[in-house]
Amino acid sequence: MKQRHHEQFQALPDSQKGIVIIGLLLNAIVTVLLQTTLAVVLVRSARRSWLHRGEGTATAVRAAASPGLVLTAVAVAVHRWLARSAVDAVGSGQARNWLARIDQWIDDQQEREA
Numbered sequence: 001m002k003q004r005h006h007e008q009f010q011a012l013p014d015s016q017k018g019i020v021i022i023g024l025l026l027n028a029i030v031t032v033l034l035q036t037t038l039a040v041v042l043v044r045s046a047r048r049s050w051l052h053r054g055e056g057t058a059t060a061v062r063a064a065a066s067p068g069l070v071l072t073a074v075a076v077a078v079h080r081w082l083a084r085s086a087v088d089a090v091g092s093g094q095a096r097n098w099l100a101r102i103d104q105w106i107d108d109q110q111e112r113e114a
Contacts (some may be wrong), residue, residue, distance in 0.1 A: 016099040
């Protein structure tokens, strides 16, 4: 599958290759930020749980389950779903249509500026 994606990438025009590279870079940045945030939130939740461990299991769990933990977990799940959808779009060929539309939009913007 990776070989097929590589071949599809190599067949793209240079402008579309640039769009793909920017998308991959943005995905990498978002992934690092989300994973770092998740790690920090998990450590904070574990600390809160540890501090409340003497008050019972239910209290320790409630102390650990913060809104930040829930929001971060949802954000990570949504990001993974979007990334999976993008990979599926590449596999089905739908991504080529998206790239063509983005490429056309860029061309239109350049014409307006000229």
